[in-house]
Amino acid sequence: MCKRSERNMTDYAEEQRNELEAIESIYPDSFTVLSEEPTSFTITVTSDAGDNDETVETTLKFTYVEKYPDEPPLWEIFSQENLEDGDAEDVLALLQQQAEENLGMVMIFTLVTAVQEKLNEVVDQIKNRREEDKKRKDKEAEEAEKVAFQGTVVTIENFLAWKATFESDMADLRKKRQKEEEQTGKTKLTGKQLFERDHNLDTSDIQFLEDAGNNVEVDESLFQDIDDLDLDEDDPDFDPLDMGSDED
Template identity: 75%
Template structure:
């Protein structure tokens, strides 16, 4: 309005259009600036959230023991569910530890086997023709050429 009053009686179209363009450019610049500010603010907030996620909870003995108790309870629940499912399926498969805990005969079974004299017979004739096997001494990590061979 100010421009209109200043230019009364003159050719004003160019002057008015130029004034409107300048005002629109200012408005557009303000909108862009606000959007940039909002974008920077959102990025900063997202960065703060990201930092908070990576920061986590400080470790202390109390925190660890609390977590450990929850973890052990969850693990025991999972094991109970799995065992219950296996029992329902009819195929209970015990671990080695569970076998030894339930059947105490397993503790002494190896000793009884040895005491009974069930010795394994070895056919030594199978080892007579070792020269025909073409074994390279270089492939044997225990081979020491300074000691010589056992055949000497």
């Protein structure tokens, strides 16, 4: 490889051409030439599959500058899949770092390899984030179940708060019932008010006795000979209960 001080435009062009041929043989299925003047191409980089076969992918676009590799190529993320914006920014920062470290040498393979490793790290991070999210949800569910099982611990503060709310609700309920009674006229009466309101109540007992008397069966044979009795009702010693004893 020529030293920087000895390179001319022909040397730059040759190095670029040789690297392009090598890159095409290394990445035959993911390498695509976009233009020749200037030389521009894309390489699709895909991570290894994660536990659930998930992958992240990005297509990088490189463009040679006139004095590459003494000057870094131009690059951009041409497309991406399952790659979050924050991770994409990390990829661009990584390309910048690797390019600065490899100035003077053809570097496309080095840049792509670094991005490949970065994407593998992203897949691992996705796995870790998923596990952390599951742990968080499990913990929240456990705490919710514990609270539901234990109930609320009663303290002076929350008891007084509950008491104030309860008394307020009861007062509102009483006002509501009173308002409804006033509107419907169905106020509950006392016993005295019921008596004064229903004048038939004072004769109810008499009426009951009269109705009962109409249903009493009388044995008239007990009174058939009553006219034959010699009763001296004027006698001060007269006692109807002793009538039977005189006959004896």
